[in-house]
Amino acid sequence: MFKSNKDLELPPQLKWKFSHEPELLGWTIRARNYNTFVANGMLLFMAVLNVGAAFIMYSVYAGMSQPWRTLSCVFFYTLMLFVTLSMTHQRTKFAYRFSRSGIECCEWKDFPEWALTFLKWLAGITAIFFVFMATIDPSFLLGALIGPGGIGLTYLSMAYSKSYREMHTQYHHLIHEWKDFTQLAIATNREVVDLKYSTTLEGDDFVTNWNINIFCKRKQKEKVAELIRPFLSPGVPFIKAKVNVPLSTD
Incomplete structure (x- = not known):
């Protein structure tokens, strides 16, 4: 629906799972994914x-x-x-891709x-x-x-x-289907859209409840949240709140 300039390329270690589906929204950004x-x-x-x-x-x-x-x-x-x-x-590099199946987030940090x-x-x-x-x-x-x-x-x-x-190198690929999300929040303290999810991860026999921080470019978090909202299950809360970014995602 709208796209930002993609100034970062995915490293060879990371590939989109739903690349065969049309991209609804995608962008890249450098952000500090820790408690500043x-x-x-x-x-x-x-x-x-x-x-x-x-x-x-x-x-x-x-x-x-x-x-x-x-x-x-x-x-x-x-x-x-x-x-x-x-x-x-140090900033971490993020690439986001939204499709009909869900949200994919690739994050990586190369050794300087x-x-x-x-x-x-x-x-x-x-x-x-x-x-x-x-x-x-x-x-x-x-x-x-x-x-x-x-x-x-x-x-x-x-x-x-x-x-x-x-410590200064990481490659992560996060994949979440729309049905897994249980809450959508626009952060009031950072340029972040926060999504809580509940899912059974591959290889586990128990349900994991956690959240994913989607780092947005300046003044885009409201637009990103509005695009996400229609894909969520009926009754999923949509709020504005202060978001606590974790101490580290390593």
């Missing part, structure tokens, strides 16, 4: 720790000239804050290879800078060990840690 309050709290906590680390670094650099001493600590803090932000506020490339080049550039400055002020040799060395260790821990890669 908790993520903001984690970022604040790590920012405070980084301030402490920067002060320790400042005391270690006592022999360095004041301007470069301050600049090195500010650079270190900014870098660590950037790395922390990339871990606590760009961050590794950035850290590798940054470590090399800063090492060259500190070595060059050490020809003027020998105290910069200590900075070359702590600054670029710390960046290099961060790069190695991210690049070769299997658990870290798994």
Whole structure:
């Protein structure tokens, strides 16, 4: 009925089940599928720790000239804050497809290879800078060990840690038939349409009651909800309420 620009392509790991049916609605979006309050709290906590680390670094650099001493600590803090932000506020990619059979949601999160490339080049550039400055002020040799060395260790821990890669990589394909939904809600606190469902999952012998958050683009959640409503079973509640996005969907 209406379509948004599809700026994301499905990865090869994910395929539409009802691709043989006409698409009623489909779009892709990048969203944070977790509790942003908790993520903001984690970022604040790590920012405070980084301030402490920067002060320790400042005391270690006592022999360095004041301007470069301050600049090195500010650079270190900014870098660590950037790395922390990339871990606590990473966005997940979503693709939605509505058909006569139901709703399909593909969600995926690729490992941020760009961050590794950035850290590798940054470590090399800063090492060259500190070595060059050490020809003027020998105290910069200590900075070359702590600054670029710390960046290099961060790069190695991210690049070769299997658990870290798994934490930042996921591929999920969710399929729900219209008859399974038991409540439709328009979120008042986020750009989300929330659908509660009750179904027996494949391989289970019990009924699962849960919900699916459909992340919408700005000012589209009302239109999405109105399209969904006619496909639901008679008597399914349609409400507006505050929606609690889970701590994590991993």
